[in-house]
Amino acid sequence: MNAFNLPMRPILLALLALLIVLYLVWAIRHGGIDRLTAVILIALTGVLVWQGMAERSWTANQARLSAVATQIAGTPVSVHCQRFSETYFSASSAEGIVGVDENGAPQGEADLTYSACRDLAAWLSSNKGSPTREQMIAVHVLTHEAMHVSGVMAEGDAECDALSFDARTAQLLGATPKEATALAAYYRTKVYPSMPAGYRTNSCRWA
Numbered sequence: 001m002n003a004f005n006l007p008m009r010p011i012l013l014a015l016l017a018l019l020i021v022l023y024l025v026w027a028i029r030h031g032g033i034d035r036l037t038a039v040i041l042i043a044l045t046g047v048l049v050w051q052g053m054a055e056r057s058w059t060a061n062q063a064r065l066s067a068v069a070t071q072i073a074g075t076p077v078s079v080h081c082q083r084f085s086e087t088y089f090s091a092s093s094a095e096g097i098v099g100v101d102e103n104g105a106p107q108g109e110a111d112l113t114y115s116a117c118r119d120l121a122a123w124l125s126s127n128k129g130s131p132t133r134e135q136m137i138a139v140h141v142l143t144h145e146a147m148h149v150s151g152v153m154a155e156g157d158a159e160c161d162a163l164s165f166d167a168r169t170a171q172l173l174g175a176t177p178k179e180a181t182a183l184a185a186y187y188r189t190k191v192y193p194s195m196p197a198g199y200r201t202n203s204c205r206w207a
């Protein structure tokens with residue numbers, strides 16, 4: 001995490017937009033601005049405001065996902081959602097990553113990819129009645145990472161245990177019991193069987 005990812009970011013963007021607007025008003029009053037510059041500055045203000053609003057809802061979603069992952073893991077979980085800009089710097093193909101200390105123990109932080117967070121955000125703002133496959137997988141990814149933070153480090157075990165928590169995750173995120181059960185059943189029957197061998201165990205009692 002860097003300073004620009006802190007909750008300060010929407011405030012900084014709003015301040016920047018305000019400064020531009022103040023400059024515009026000052027420049028127009030003093031007749032010192034041409035039309036093209038004014039149009040560019042107004043467009044820039046629009047982009048900053050839009051970015052600030054997007055950042056605010058991204059941050060709110062992160063807080064919501066962290067709260068639910070904490071309940072699922074039974075230990076504090078801080079979810080970090082990658083921004084679109086960060087996807088270029090991520091060499092990982094996994095949908096989520098949990099940091100570990102030098103002893104291999106989880107540190108309580110779960111990084112979710114931009115696409116997983118985007119799908120989760122879309123599902124959160126939907127009526128949850130007809131989720132896409134990607135949205136259902138994204139809900140499971142959150143459960144899976146919560147399993148890691150709870151101390152289940154082996155991929156096969158985390159994936160198996162997550163199957164038993166998916167419905168609870170979905171419900172804590174706002175799905176009805178029926179929607180939550182359907183989502184968990186979809187993952188268990190349509191996605192889990194085609195996961196790579198390392199993510200499955202022959203003895204998974206929830207599969």
Ligand SMILES: [Zn+2]
Binds near residue numbers: 155158
């Ligand atoms: Zn994993």
